[in-house]
Amino acid sequence: MIFPVTYFSDNSLTGPLNWIYSPPGDMNLMLYYASFRVGKTLPSVEPGQPHELYYIGPTFYGNTTNIVAVYFEPPKCFRVLDPEVEENNRLLPPALRDVAKYTNQNVILFEKAYQLPNQxxxxxxxxxxxxxxxxxxxxxxxxxxxxxxxxxxxxxxxxxxxxxxxxxxxxxxxxxxxxxxxxxxxxxxxxxxxxxxxxxxxxxxxxxxxxxxxxxxxxxxxxxxxxxxxxxxxx
The missing domain is CATH 1.25.40 (Serine Threonine Protein Phosphatase 5, Tetratricopeptide repeat)
Structure with missing residues (x-):
């Protein structure tokens, strides 16, 4: 039986994110909550900043040029933020609004459809x-x-x-x-x-x-x- 997830963190969701979208053994993605991580774990969101984090096994190597900011607050729909339109979106939480202008939609890949693990x-x-x-x-x-x-x-x-x-x-x-x-x-x-x-x-x-x-x-x-x-x- 599958039960919905009620309590979760960015750390707990980073693992499944990579199971679905990264090759086995690789860690190509890192999920951060802007309100908790920006200015701390992620010192800056200015483009061009390399970022490295050891994650209990693999190490994540990334760059702030490749940030994709997303927003999900049910019953609103999950969505990727539009940097041109939402830089001043006051309906967003302030921490996320500050990141919105840096989101890079050009790194989104369209060629392959990924399958969620049914189990x-x-x-x-x-x-x-x-x-x-x-x-x-x-x-x-x-x-x-x-x-x-x-x-x-x-x-x-x-x-x-x-x-x-x-x-x-x-x-x-x-x-x-x-x-x-x-x-x-x-x-x-x-x-x-x-x-x-x-x-x-x-x-x-x-x-x-x-x-x-x-x-x-x-x-x-x-x-x-x-x-x-x-x-x-x-x-």
Whole structure:
């Protein structure tokens, strides 16, 4: 019988993380809680800092250039932080917010799908809002916008709603890239209503990237001007 983990630490999760993602005998990954480790075990998160830690057998050798910051606070979905959008995300714990801008999504590997050990983790859970969000976020990182939109349609068909306004952001970006500006604006407005002061600056950062990475057109310019005005974005 498999029971859910109730009490855990970053140390206790580092082992399983490497069982799944590192070759046997290697330790290529280290999980740190930002609130406990930054400035102590990990002296600095500034890029380019080598880091070494003996871990009861193998030794971890890493570099702060390869940090991937993640956030998980149920019922919110597990997610990789977006450095361009979330540097000033005041919905994050302060210690994690300070690390967000250094996360390097370029080290995420897409080529191989890893299998969780069934004897420890059991079967795949039901495909709920967070399942689809994680798949959409992965497609966003690949810039596979058609896949993002395909997943969005499945996710919203559930009739569920996100527990964090940022969980709409991948879909906002996806709909923008396929020129469904109306849906992108609609989802942006829904996120903005959660907290204008907290979510507004993140939406401005997101739409700045959308403006930069989507094809220029009369419709694109009109939508950009609209969201800048609605969300009080700087020119």
């Amino acid at each position: 420890f983790y059991g079967s795949e859970p039901e495909k709920d809002w967070c399942y689809y969000f994680s798949q959409a976020e992965l497609a966003r990182q690949k810039k596979d916008w058609g896949e993002v939109v395909r997943i969005a349609d499945l996710a919203f068909a559930l009739g569920d709603t996100p527990n964090d306004p940022v969980e709409r952001f991948a879909y906002i970006e996806g709909y923008s890239h396929v020129n469904n500006w109306e849906k992108a604006v609609e989802l942006s407005q829904a996120s903005y209503r959660v907290s204008k002061n907290y979510v507004g600056p993140m939406l401005c950062a997101l739409w700045s990237r959308i403006e930069r990475e989507t094809e220029r057109s009369t419709e694109q310019s009109a939508v950009i001007n609209q969201v800048r005005g609605e969300f009080n974005c700087s020119p």
